[in-house]
Amino acid sequence: MKLRLTILSLMVLVLISTIGVQACRKKEMEVPKGPTPVSFDIPQGFPKPEYDFAGNPLTKEGIELGKKLFYDGILSADGNFPCASCHQQFAAFATFDHDLSHGFNDAFTTRNAPGMFNLAWRKEFHHDGGILNLETQPLAPITAKNEMAETVDNVVRKLRASTTYPPLFAAAFGDAEINSQRMLKALAQFVVTMVSANSKYDKVKRGAASFTQFEQAGYTVFQSKCATCHQEPFFTDGSFRNNGIGLNPFLKDGGRIRITGNAADSMKFLVPSLRNVALTFPYMHDGRFTSLQQSIEHYRSGIKQTPNLDPSLQLGIALTNSDIVNLTAFLKTLTDSSFINDKRFAP
Amino acid sequence: MRFPSPFSVLLLIAVMLSGCQREVDEELSNAQLELTITHQSGGAPLQLGTPYTNGLGETFTINTFKYYLSNLALVNGNNVVTIPDTYFLVDDETDSTKTIKVQVPAGTYTGLRMLLGVDSTRNVSGAQTGALDPVQDMFWTWNTGYIMAKLEGSSPLSSAPNNRIQYHIGGFAGTNSSLRTVTINFPAPVQVERTMQVSLIAEIMRWFDAVHPLPIAQTAVSMTPGPLAAQYADNYSKMFRLNSVLIP
Numbered sequence: 001m002k003l004r005l006t007i008l009s010l011m012v013l014v015l016i017s018t019i020g021v022q023a024c025r026k027k028e029m030e031v032p033k034g035p036t037p038v039s040f041d042i043p044q045g046f047p048k049p050e051y052d053f054a055g056n057p058l059t060k061e062g063i064e065l066g067k068k069l070f071y072d073g074i075l076s077a078d079g080n081f082p083c084a085s086c087h088q089q090f091a092a093f094a095t096f097d098h099d100l101s102h103g104f105n106d107a108f109t110t111r112n113a114p115g116m117f118n119l120a121w122r123k124e125f126h127h128d129g130g131i132l133n134l135e136t137q138p139l140a141p142i143t144a145k146n147e148m149a150e151t152v153d154n155v156v157r158k159l160r161a162s163t164t165y166p167p168l169f170a171a172a173f174g175d176a177e178i179n180s181q182r183m184l185k186a187l188a189q190f191v192v193t194m195v196s197a198n199s200k201y202d203k204v205k206r207g208a209a210s211f212t213q214f215e216q217a218g219y220t221v222f223q224s225k226c227a228t229c230h231q232e233p234f235f236t237d238g239s240f241r242n243n244g245i246g247l248n249p250f251l252k253d254g255g256r257i258r259i260t261g262n263a264a265d266s267m268k269f270l271v272p273s274l275r276n277v278a279l280t281f282p283y284m285h286d287g288r289f290t291s292l293q294q295s296i297e298h299y300r301s302g303i304k305q306t307p308n309l310d311p312s313l314q315l316g317i318a319l320t321n322s323d324i325v326n327l328t329a330f331l332k333t334l335t336d337s338s339f340i341n342d343k344r345f346a347p
Numbered sequence: 348m349r350f351p352s353p354f355s356v357l358l359l360i361a362v363m364l365s366g367c368q369r370e371v372d373e374e375l376s377n378a379q380l381e382l383t384i385t386h387q388s389g390g391a392p393l394q395l396g397t398p399y400t401n402g403l404g405e406t407f408t409i410n411t412f413k414y415y416l417s418n419l420a421l422v423n424g425n426n427v428v429t430i431p432d433t434y435f436l437v438d439d440e441t442d443s444t445k446t447i448k449v450q451v452p453a454g455t456y457t458g459l460r461m462l463l464g465v466d467s468t469r470n471v472s473g474a475q476t477g478a479l480d481p482v483q484d485m486f487w488t489w490n491t492g493y494i495m496a497k498l499e500g501s502s503p504l505s506s507a508p509n510n511r512i513q514y515h516i517g518g519f520a521g522t523n524s525s526l527r528t529v530t531i532n533f534p535a536p537v538q539v540e541r542t543m544q545v546s547l548i549a550e551i552m553r554w555f556d557a558v559h560p561l562p563i564a565q566t567a568v569s570m571t572p573g574p575l576a577a578q579y580a581d582n583y584s585k586m587f588r589l590n591s592v593l594i595p
């Protein structure tokens with residue numbers, strides 16, 4: 001009897017352990033149903049991205065949700081100001097031909113809207129670098145009184161109350177829960193896919209095209225006179241510098257000092273990328289220069305001797321007229337027309 | 348040969364199943380810490396909207412008082428047991444936020460440690476949720492970072508609009524960081540098997556003068572990271588003291 005009981009319990013043990021192991025194994029091998037993973041391709045010559053994809057894995061549904069949010073006025077107080085109102089694809093996601101952009105209640109923004117591309121490699125956002133993670137950037141325009149003029153709380157409430165969004169959040173995140181974190185992660189998934197690396201310049205680098213004589217001459221000028229700050233392949237070194245344009249008397253914008261409180265950062269702004277620069281006019285943090293020629297001329301003859309002026313610009317940049325013509329020709333090779341026409345980024 | 352008894356078989360099964368469980372639930376913590384915080388003003392329970400006089404002789408009224416506690420840890424001499432993923436927003440207006448319950452490993456402890464504010468990593472790690480969700484209205488959007496502590500109200504000594512006083516204390520980096528570690532020592536080592544109840548008192552008067560005397564008449568508003576914010580952080584980090592430790 002006792003033996004039988006023991007044998008029986010042994011059998012039970014074997015059975016249960018099999019089930020137990022199966023249960024454990026099943027957990028490991030289970031293929032999760034849900035959003036479709038999307039890989040992020042790093043263009044040739046680009047380094048490892050800064051963005052933490054592990055914390056927000058790209059999915060087809062996540063990117064689609066992000067795109068819908070990007071183009072939807074629901075993120076703004078009166079419905080008129082989606083992200084896309086200031087970030088237009090045909091202007092490489094800057095505001096086309098506007099020094100400052102328009103926001104809620106006929107207000108102007110205080111800075112020129114920068115283009116949006118290659119954000120996965122950025123450490124800091126905004127002209128003053130006040131934003132340290134791509135995911136938290138949208139909170140600034142959403143809540144700014146002169147931009148989208150909303151509260152995060154109310155945006156989440158509107159999204160929850162809509163009929164369109166709950167199924168889209170469910171598709172992207174596995175359940176229909178809507179919160180600010182998911183909204184921001186979806187937006188990040190969309191904008192991080194905006195990679196611009198197919199300009200003529202890139203094709204030349206890949207050996208798939210060649211510069212004209214003017215463009216080549218301009219590239220040579222660029223490499224010797226501009227590349228300290230506008231480093232390839234992003235055409236920025238990501239630093240903050242005072243480029244001698246002087247304080248805008250109306251905006252009185254000190255730039256980086258607003259973030260650090262450090263007097264040595266007064267009048268410093270993030271060195272912008274020059275990719276797609278022919279599309280992102282007007283130029284500078286306040287959009288004061290309307291053309292490439294004007295901007296280049298500033299570096300040749302317009303540098304103002306202000307405190308914290310960048311050491312490399314103390315004497316301005318010596319350029320001949322033909323240098324400027326060639327440089328302009330080169331800068332236009334940084335226009336990525338496949339990027340601005342890419343249907344993945346269009347509404 | 349001796350066959351295993353039914354008891355040992357059951358034991359084996361239990362061990363096996365718990366082994367499986369551990370993959371899902373990483374917590375090995377088997378005891379509970381119940382941390383209760385009582386806000387006081389001049390030794391009496393804090394009442395929002397009631398006029399008080401601070402240690403500098405200035406009258407003031409508080410409408411909002413909230414702050415982050417994070418990175419809770421139990422201390423035993425030099426041994427520190429950090430409790431993972433602990434982020435709490437304590438809001439005077441909401442009583443439920445003043446009792447914090449977390450699972451901790453059973454053991455003997457000589458004190459409690461906590462970070463007043465949100466650690467620098469979480470300030471820059473992208474979109475957060477729960478207590479750290481920006482809907483809590485404790486996040487600066489244009490100069491990214493959490494407001495570690497917020498005190499708002501009014502005082503006749505304030506020259507700001509509507510005599511308001513408004514202190515949003517934040518900043519997580521460099522010399523002006525407003526992050527402060529608070530260590531509460533227990534009077535004697537406490538052995539915890541199931542539950543420990545720690546009761547703290549937070550005295551609001553300390554905000555104005557615990558380390559640096561900061562008269563309302565001089566600074567009624569502090570809204571950016573910087574040396575002033577750091578001084579307020581020095582002050583309010585001294586507002587906590589132990590009321591009791593109980594093993595029920």
